[in-house]
Amino acid sequence: MADNMDDTLGEAELVEGLERKKVSGKKVVIGVGALLIGAAAIFGVMSFMGGGEDHAEEDQMEQMAQAAAAKREQVQLEEDAPTEKLKTLFYEIPAQQYNLNTGGQGASFLRVQIQLEVDRESYKSDLDAKLPRILDEFNVYMRELRPEDLDGAAGIFRLKEELLMRINQAVAPTRVKDVLFQEFLVQG
Structure with a gap:
């Protein structure tokens, strides 16, 4: 019976030891994870503070070079x-005068008189x-309205904005500043 009791105690100690190892194994995994996260955070902070300056200087130099190139280009355009x-x-x-899209439900017309605002005589x-x-841009767009x-x-x-965008695409590099309606009549 003593042998049986010793066996039971031995098994209990063995189970308890294994549970301790599981718990300590989890602690090791958690500890290693925390260590890795801490190292990554320190590396990130160091990169931001130390290595970031190199990149910031490079970025600043690149921006200055781009600004200088843009300025040279602008001066050249002004000279030319x-x-x-x-x-x-x-x-x-x-x-x-345009037919509007009524979906087959009768006829509806739009009559417009438009002036375009520009800022140069050459335009x-x-x-x-x-x-x-x-006029082609107008016809294509207006017939779908x-x-x-x-x-x-x-x-x-919305119509003014759409027409302005389409006009500027059609006449580029000339630039129209605004579309002004002198007459706007919808008949239907």
Whole structure:
């Protein structure tokens, strides 16, 4: 019976020892993980404080070089371009009438008279040369508009912004500053 008791005590001690090893094994894993996280944090801080200066200096030098190159390019463009005084000028587009998209529910028309605002006399002659392209952009866009797209001030504003974007794409590098409606009539 004593042997049996010793065996039971031996097994209990063995189980307890194994549980301690599991617990201490978990502590080791947790400790190693914490150590790795701490080392990564220290490395990150050191990189930010020490190594970051090298990168910051490099970035600053690169930005300065880009700014200098942009300035040289701007000066060159100004030297090459004929001196032209900026002023507010308007270019009148002939009155246009467009069928609006009603989805087959009758007919609806938009009649507009538009002026374009530019700031150089040379842009006006460029607009003359590119007027067919401008009118083509208008025709393609306006025929897809629905009468409800033009409701209220928000609808008109969206139309102005869309036309301005399309005009500037069509006449680049000339730049139109604004689209001004002189007449805007929806009939339907």
